[in-house]
Amino acid sequence: xxxxxxxxxxxxxxxxxxxxxxxxxxxxxxxxxxxxxxxxxxxxxxxxxxxxxxxxxxxxxxxxxxxxxxxxxxxxxxxxxxxxxxxxxxxxxxxxxxxxxxxxxxxxxxxxxxxxxxxxxxxxxxxxxxxxxxxxxxxxxxxxxxxxxxxxxxxxxxxxxxxxxxxxxxxxxxxxxxxxxxxxxxxxxxxxxxxxxxxxxxxxxxxxxxxxxxxxxxxxxxxxxxxxxxxxxxxxxxxxxxxxxxxxxxxxxxxxxxxxxxxxxxxxxxxxxxxxxxxxxxxxxxxxxxxxxxxxxxxxxxxxxxxxxx
Amino acid sequence: xxxxxxxxxxxxxxxxxxxxxxxxxxxxxxxxxxxxxxxxxxxxxxxxxxxxxxxxxxxxxxxxxxxxxxxxxxxxxxxxxxxxxxxxxxxxxxxxxxxxxxxxxxxxxxxxxxxxxxxxxxxxxxxxxxxxxxxxxxxxxxxxxxxxxxxxxxxxxxxxxxxxxxxxxxxxxxxxxxxxxxxxxxxxxxxxxxxxxxxxxxxxxxxxxxxxxxxxxxxxxxxxxxxxxxxxxxxxxxxxxxxxxxxxxxxxxxxxxxxxxxxxxxxxxxxxxxxxxxxxxxxxxxxxxxxxxxxxxxxxxxxxxxxxxxxxxxxxxxxxxxxxxxxxxxxxxxxxxxxxxxxxxxxxxxxxxxxxxxxxxxxxxxxxxxxxxxxxxxxxxxxxxxxxxxxxxxxxxxxxxxxxxxxxxxxxxxxxxxxxxxxxxxxxxxxxxxxxxxxxxxxxxxxxxxxxxxxxxxxxxxxxxxxxxxxxxxxxxxxxxxxxxxxxxxxxxxxxxxxxxxxxxxxxxxxxxxxxxxxxxxxxxxxxxxxxxxxxxxxxxxxxxxxxxxxxxxxxxxxxxxxxxxxxxxxxxxxxxxxxxxxxxxxxxxxxxxxxxxxxxxxxxxxxxxxxxxxxxxxxxxxxxxxxxxxxxxxxxxxxxxxxxxxxxxxxxxxxxxx
Numbered sequence: 001x002x003x004x005x006x007x008x009x010x011x012x013x014x015x016x017x018x019x020x021x022x023x024x025x026x027x028x029x030x031x032x033x034x035x036x037x038x039x040x041x042x043x044x045x046x047x048x049x050x051x052x053x054x055x056x057x058x059x060x061x062x063x064x065x066x067x068x069x070x071x072x073x074x075x076x077x078x079x080x081x082x083x084x085x086x087x088x089x090x091x092x093x094x095x096x097x098x099x100x101x102x103x104x105x106x107x108x109x110x111x112x113x114x115x116x117x118x119x120x121x122x123x124x125x126x127x128x129x130x131x132x133x134x135x136x137x138x139x140x141x142x143x144x145x146x147x148x149x150x151x152x153x154x155x156x157x158x159x160x161x162x163x164x165x166x167x168x169x170x171x172x173x174x175x176x177x178x179x180x181x182x183x184x185x186x187x188x189x190x191x192x193x194x195x196x197x198x199x200x201x202x203x204x205x206x207x208x209x210x211x212x213x214x215x216x217x218x219x220x221x222x223x224x225x226x227x228x229x230x231x232x233x234x235x236x237x238x239x240x241x242x243x244x245x246x247x248x249x250x251x252x253x254x255x256x257x258x259x260x261x262x263x264x265x266x267x268x269x270x271x272x273x274x275x276x277x278x279x280x281x282x283x284x285x286x287x288x289x290x291x292x293x294x295x296x297x298x299x300x301x302x303x304x305x306x307x308x309x310x
Numbered sequence: 311x312x313x314x315x316x317x318x319x320x321x322x323x324x325x326x327x328x329x330x331x332x333x334x335x336x337x338x339x340x341x342x343x344x345x346x347x348x349x350x351x352x353x354x355x356x357x358x359x360x361x362x363x364x365x366x367x368x369x370x371x372x373x374x375x376x377x378x379x380x381x382x383x384x385x386x387x388x389x390x391x392x393x394x395x396x397x398x399x400x401x402x403x404x405x406x407x408x409x410x411x412x413x414x415x416x417x418x419x420x421x422x423x424x425x426x427x428x429x430x431x432x433x434x435x436x437x438x439x440x441x442x443x444x445x446x447x448x449x450x451x452x453x454x455x456x457x458x459x460x461x462x463x464x465x466x467x468x469x470x471x472x473x474x475x476x477x478x479x480x481x482x483x484x485x486x487x488x489x490x491x492x493x494x495x496x497x498x499x500x501x502x503x504x505x506x507x508x509x510x511x512x513x514x515x516x517x518x519x520x521x522x523x524x525x526x527x528x529x530x531x532x533x534x535x536x537x538x539x540x541x542x543x544x545x546x547x548x549x550x551x552x553x554x555x556x557x558x559x560x561x562x563x564x565x566x567x568x569x570x571x572x573x574x575x576x577x578x579x580x581x582x583x584x585x586x587x588x589x590x591x592x593x594x595x596x597x598x599x600x601x602x603x604x605x606x607x608x609x610x611x612x613x614x615x616x617x618x619x620x621x622x623x624x625x626x627x628x629x630x631x632x633x634x635x636x637x638x639x640x641x642x643x644x645x646x647x648x649x650x651x652x653x654x655x656x657x658x659x660x661x662x663x664x665x666x667x668x669x670x671x672x673x674x675x676x677x678x679x680x681x682x683x684x685x686x687x688x689x690x691x692x693x694x695x696x697x698x699x700x701x702x703x704x705x706x707x708x709x710x711x712x713x714x715x716x717x718x719x720x721x722x723x724x725x726x727x728x729x730x731x732x733x734x735x736x737x738x739x740x741x742x743x744x745x746x747x748x749x750x751x752x753x754x755x756x757x758x759x760x761x762x763x764x765x766x767x768x769x770x771x772x773x774x775x776x777x778x779x780x781x782x783x784x785x786x787x788x789x790x791x792x793x794x795x796x797x798x799x800x801x802x803x804x805x806x807x808x809x810x811x812x813x814x815x816x817x818x819x820x821x822x823x824x825x826x827x828x829x830x831x832x833x834x835x836x837x838x839x840x841x842x843x844x845x846x847x848x849x850x851x852x853x854x855x856x857x858x859x860x861x862x863x864x865x866x867x868x869x870x871x872x873x874x875x876x877x878x879x880x881x882x883x884x885x886x887x888x889x890x891x892x893x894x895x896x897x898x899x900x901x902x903x904x905x906x907x908x909x910x911x912x913x914x915x916x917x918x919x920x921x922x923x924x925x926x927x928x929x930x931x932x933x934x935x936x937x938x939x940x941x942x943x944x945x946x947x948x949x950x951x952x953x954x955x956x957x958x959x960x961x962x963x964x965x966x967x968x969x
Binding site for chain 2: 048049053118119126162166168190192196207208216224227247253254259260266267269277281282284288290295
């Protein structure tokens with residue numbers, strides 16, 4: 001093992017000798033992380049693996065004391081003098097959700113991914129940072145998640161857990177994808193589809209549906225767009241999490257997926273004259289006409305045919 | 311909490327060991343701490359029934375795999391020479407259908423690099439959409455590289471690169487030689503590739519943070535298709551035959567973009583941010599196709615089609631969010647959004663049939679969507695145990711459409727020849743919610759929303775809808791109990807037919823991990839959906855109309871239990887059960903709804919059962935070595951047809967070495 005680790009270090013350029021960390025005098029009620037270590041040895045011992053450790057390293061010498069544990073938990077002098085008095089320190093386990101959010105956003109507010117955290121459905125339902133992130137004992141080094149991401153999400157979203165167990169599903173349980181590939185748990189801007197109203201936690205591929213991040217061939221632009229896809233989004237025909245129907249379709253057969261819109265009724269569609277119904281050549285007593293996409297193969301959009309035939 | 315986390319971590323594993331198998335011990339080497347583990351094993355499967363459906367749903371195969379591995383190197387003082395953190399994880403390497411690797415390497419204050427590489431072997435028999443005529447057996451590789459320079463400074467730089475490649479054989483169809491001709495199988499070698507380059511910067515000055523990104527996304531698809539031997543059509547009664555076919559259709563384009571965001575937070579009583587994105591997409595295409603054969607009347611036919619042109623797609627989005635905190639108990643947020651997209655293209659189309667040149671057609675289509683939305687939400691903490699929230703959301707969407715057709719040599723189209731269709735839809739929605747916390751472990755949530763749109767785009771779009779939901783959760787130490795319900799109703803009436811969709815969900819979940827050696831988790835959810843919509847179609851030359859009904863009643867259950875014998879051995883057993891009982895019919899021939907045309911009887915419900923029990927065992931052989939084994943059964947059973955049913959036994963055995 002030592003040989004292996006030494007090889008890794010040699011490969012990466014070798015290790016520098018440890019530089020002694022500056023120890024400074026406590027200022028304004030701060031006692032420094034070394035004092036915290038006395039009673040919280042396991043937390044402090046592994047702190048160098050924590051992304052927050054970077055803040056301590058980056059701090060100037062005269063800020064070292066307040067850049068460690070007390071950067072989040074506040075000055076610890078009263079807590080120490082009170083022999084671990086919980087009310088004398090910022091203990092996140094007993095904080096109100098909004099206070100937790102405000103504390104974390106002191107540093108973490110100004111990033112694009114958290115721009116909508118104040119209006120996110122999670123915040124509105126009192127699901128805040130510490131509900132998902134385990135700062136001291138994370139399971140995942142990335143994002144300091146308290147559990148594996150899917151388990152975190154499933155613990156509240158039981159119906160979504162059920163959907164990802166369906167025969168047809170995106171491969172989330174298998175580890176190929178994660179919830180955050182499509183969703184932003186910190187809140188997302190208004191969707192650019194479906195009247196910009198719902199869903200509210202779906203991240204965007206720049207400025208479009210997240211589906212197009214992977215399914216780039218469906219993005220177009222096409223000379224002949226299938227307007228339903230562009231206006232109301234992929235969910236018009238597909239259930240994105242999982243489905244008992246092939247290709248995540250909303251119906252078990254393609255015929256009804258198409259005909260429920262293509263009935264010519266009302267003032268729907270791009271011309272406001274109803275969505276084009278099928279013609280008399282489509283005799284549904286003939287099985288060949290019962291699977292629309294057998295002929296209309298480019299159903300997401302085509303450059304060669306207005307009817308998506310090629 | 312830790313035990314609960316470890317347990318849940320174990321529960322979610324899927325035919326592979328991800329369960330906690332003891333704490334890997336890191337070793338200190340110089341200024342670094344190193345932790346490594348890897349699990350090498352063999353995976354097997356035995357499938358009876360429809361192998362294609364199994365590959366579509368599960369797809370694990372036989373063979374030796376590096377089931378997972380991880381390497382973590384951290385500098386203990388945060389001042390390593392070239393890096394302070396190195397994390398490398400892999401999963402499924404060695405031909406699993408779901409492979410991935412992540413790498414993160416960073417040096418404090420200097421750089422941070424992250425890589426995510428994924429590969430997915432995808433198989434789809436496409437029975438539902440084309441009687442099995444559309445198959446996909448492709449491989450998708452995705453990689454994302456991101457480099458941040460000066461990550462902790464007030465002046466950061468970003469560089470990024472992503473690639474998404476899909477390749478493999480596909481089976482599709484082509485219809486020849488006229489609109490009532492037969493369809494023929496068409497094999498293609500799918501080759502699609504998207505490449506994205508990103509560069510950006512973030513500046514922090516005077517309490518503001520400005521973030522900009524410039525990106526270039528290139529897409530190309532070159533999937534040649536050819537048929538060199540005679541092919542018979544899919545319909546024996548049709549006389550159309552195809553002797554040969556050649557098609558090439560390169561499709562290339564790029565979507566350069568700008569993304570700019572400005573933030574301001576930290577003030578006591580407000581926070582604000584804005585975002586603006588612009589993407590200008592364009593793609594050029596050519597399609598050249600040549601087909602020889604006989605038409606449906608038995609006469610010789612040949613057809614050559616040449617299509618080329620380009621399409622453009624500029625997209626603009628803007629968001630402005632303002633949050634106000636007038637008191638510590640009140641938060642008001644407002645977001646204003648603008649979205650505008652235009653899709654337009656020109657196409658040249660010329661077709662030759664049996665040597666006769668048809669006129670070249672110049673189709674032109676335009677679709678523009680502009681959406682303006684505003685949402686205002688207020689959150690009030692009335693007392694320590696009661697919180698209220700309410701919101702009003704408004705959006706207006708304008709859709710402009712132009713569809714025109716010209717001919718080669720004609721003068722440019724006039725406004726009369728290219729009529730413009732315009733429509734506007736307004737949505738007003740109100741939301742209300744409650745949070746009640748009568749005692750610390752107990753949380754009760756209620757949410758509701760009601761919306762009204764005046765001109766939905768499609769019959770199944772939301773028009774008059776409402777949502778009601780509630781959740782009760784009890785969480786204390788290692789015990790968590792929760793139950794929820796949610797109903798989503800939408801009615802979209804038109805003069806002759808009504809489209810309505812009603813979905814209701816109920817669920818309950820319980821987990822308990824109070825003992826070091828035993829824990830369990832169980833959940834049940836019922837997902838109900840019933841929809842009905844008006845349909846019009848032709849049946850034996852007669853125009854018919856009726857109601858399309860779809861009813862789904864899904865019962866889903868999950869159970870898992872873990873037993874540990876000190877640190878020597880761990881056993882996990884689990885069960886996932888999915889059952890759609892449909893509308894209660896045992897066969898496809900019942901008539902539960904007389905308004906439904908007979909043709910659609912098998913389409914209005916789809917009862918099936920999909921169950922998957924599993925067991926995993928982990929035994930410590932040595933301080934640093936464990937033997938892991940697992941077994942998982944998959945059973946898929948459709949009620950109306952047995953064509954796609956299958957039973958699969960899968961499993962693995964591997965050695966985990968952690969040090």
